[in-house]
Amino acid sequence: MAKPEELDYGDSFNFPTIDKCASIGREKDTVVADVDGTLLRGRSSFPYFALVAFEVGGVLRLLLLLLLSPLAGFLYYYVSESAGIRVLIFATFAGMKVPSIESVARAVLPKFYSGDLHPETWRVFSSCGRRCVLTANPRIMVEAFLKDFLGADMVIGTEICVYKGRATGFVKSPGVLVGKNKAGALMKMLGDDEEMPDIGLGDRKTDSLFLNLCKESYMVPPNPKVDPVSQDKLPKPIVFHDGRLVQKPTPFMALLTILWIPVGFLLACLRMAAGALLPMPLVYYAFWALGVRVYIKGTPPPPAQKSSGQTGVLFICSHRTLLDPIFLSTALGRPIPAVTYSLSRLSELISPIKTVRLTRDRATDASMIEKLLEKGDLVICPEGTTCREPFLLRFSALFAELTDEVVPVAMSNRMSMFHGTTARGWKGMDPFYFFMNPSPAYEVTFLNKLPYELTCSAGKSSHDVANYIQRLIATSLSYECTSFTRKDKYRALAGNDGTVVEKPAKLAANKIMGC
Numbered sequence: 001m002a003k004p005e006e007l008d009y010g011d012s013f014n015f016p017t018i019d020k021c022a023s024i025g026r027e028k029d030t031v032v033a034d035v036d037g038t039l040l041r042g043r044s045s046f047p048y049f050a051l052v053a054f055e056v057g058g059v060l061r062l063l064l065l066l067l068l069s070p071l072a073g074f075l076y077y078y079v080s081e082s083a084g085i086r087v088l089i090f091a092t093f094a095g096m097k098v099p100s101i102e103s104v105a106r107a108v109l110p111k112f113y114s115g116d117l118h119p120e121t122w123r124v125f126s127s128c129g130r131r132c133v134l135t136a137n138p139r140i141m142v143e144a145f146l147k148d149f150l151g152a153d154m155v156i157g158t159e160i161c162v163y164k165g166r167a168t169g170f171v172k173s174p175g176v177l178v179g180k181n182k183a184g185a186l187m188k189m190l191g192d193d194e195e196m197p198d199i200g201l202g203d204r205k206t207d208s209l210f211l212n213l214c215k216e217s218y219m220v221p222p223n224p225k226v227d228p229v230s231q232d233k234l235p236k237p238i239v240f241h242d243g244r245l246v247q248k249p250t251p252f253m254a255l256l257t258i259l260w261i262p263v264g265f266l267l268a269c270l271r272m273a274a275g276a277l278l279p280m281p282l283v284y285y286a287f288w289a290l291g292v293r294v295y296i297k298g299t300p301p302p303p304a305q306k307s308s309g310q311t312g313v314l315f316i317c318s319h320r321t322l323l324d325p326i327f328l329s330t331a332l333g334r335p336i337p338a339v340t341y342s343l344s345r346l347s348e349l350i351s352p353i354k355t356v357r358l359t360r361d362r363a364t365d366a367s368m369i370e371k372l373l374e375k376g377d378l379v380i381c382p383e384g385t386t387c388r389e390p391f392l393l394r395f396s397a398l399f400a401e402l403t404d405e406v407v408p409v410a411m412s413n414r415m416s417m418f419h420g421t422t423a424r425g426w427k428g429m430d431p432f433y434f435f436m437n438p439s440p441a442y443e444v445t446f447l448n449k450l451p452y453e454l455t456c457s458a459g460k461s462s463h464d465v466a467n468y469i470q471r472l473i474a475t476s477l478s479y480e481c482t483s484f485t486r487k488d489k490y491r492a493l494a495g496n497d498g499t500v501v502e503k504p505a506k507l508a509a510n511k512i513m514g515c
Helices: 035-039 046-078 081-093 098-107 109-114 119-125 139-148 180-190 205-211 251-277 280-289 324-332 345-350 362-375 427-435 462-477 486-493
Strands: 030-033 130-138 154-158 160-163 166-171 199-202 216-219 293-297 314-317 338-340 355-357 378-380 406-414 441-446
Touching: 030 035, 030 119, 035 119, 035 130, 035 139, 035 199, 046 081, 046 098, 046 109, 046 139, 046 251, 081 130, 081 166, 098 109, 098 139, 098 166, 098 486, 109 139, 119 199, 130 139, 130 180, 139 154, 154 180, 180 205, 199 205, 205 216, 251 280, 251 427, 280 293, 280 324, 293 324, 314 324, 324 378, 324 406, 324 441, 338 362, 345 427, 362 378, 406 462
Parallel strands: 030 130, 030 199, 130 154, 199 216, 293 441, 314 378, 314 406, 338 355, 338 378
Antiparallel strands: 160 166, 406 441
């Protein structure tokens, strides 16, 4: 086998295109693929660097990356591919804590990477028994996604320099993994005894060097209009993800986000002030006047009649953000107290409705909820935590044991720029980020009251009741039910169970239950 320095770049277009590669009977074959432009449709890695910059370093780090991106582009096209990537790495990583980078790579990037997966490359890559990846991207950024969601057996990428737990912004020898460095890394991986890889997949001229080391080599032609792989074709679905940005931050979107943040923050303060200071019957109209859309479906029940001794209705909501009870109250035109599992002190202070913390002690919480229901209506989100994707987490069954007056409510929302939830960041900013969206929307759907024959008083177990309501709400929203819990989410995204910090633990294999 020739050494990397003896290989010639040749003409990358001499390789056949990826559509010519057969994917049947490849179970024993080894495939080696590039990332940008090959496994992913997009050839630019800027959006993923921008995600790390914003989620770890904030808006100022994102601004620095955006300002240096023209220099990176100039060096990439007119000096060398390696030089341009070095600028992006330095602007993004310099001074960052390595655990913070790893956290974003595990909790934020997979959602965006999976939304850009090339269908033809995935067809070939997924058909092979052994899957290896060679990439110029920092390994720390891509490894979690490639191994956990694409089933890669080995990931070799650019290694960043670290000093006292922080990235320096520089890269380790042999440098950025392009051209001869990429071919050299492949030869080192193969060693002296291993055979050449069966399939090599690349997308640019500099990939020719490592492709020449493979038995079969194919190029992935640029085609940004091709539809990405649908989520249901991934080895496992992405149920949990974190991060504040809704859209992939291309240079234009990054600039738009930076310019909007100061305007959006002032607008969020105005919207929150309207929600907190105005009488609840007027909040609905104030929100619409300020660009917050509230859509109401179904027929809500009337308030409980205290004079007749009637206990309050327990509203059971799907959990999208911590603002669910507030938008439920907005839809009803009256404040409904909410019991919560965890809420920041700031959110409690600015909340327009009464909030009561659960202790996570079953007997204590049951007694508290019963007393609140004696005083009137109450809202609870039995998932215990939010979920952004079209899934419902497992419902806690405690509520079913306490009352038969249950009204399921399907909550859904729409955000165009920022997510109003976080697992890794400060939860006190959640309502601000939601209201910073240009035109956020909530849809509140009141379902029929739970029939008596389906309650615990009629002989049903509390778990049967909880599972039934979970399926009912999921069907209304076209979501899927899961058996995941609050602890599963926080272990996947934050490396703890949501209450006590512990060592990072990987989420067990996703098992989706049919609804």
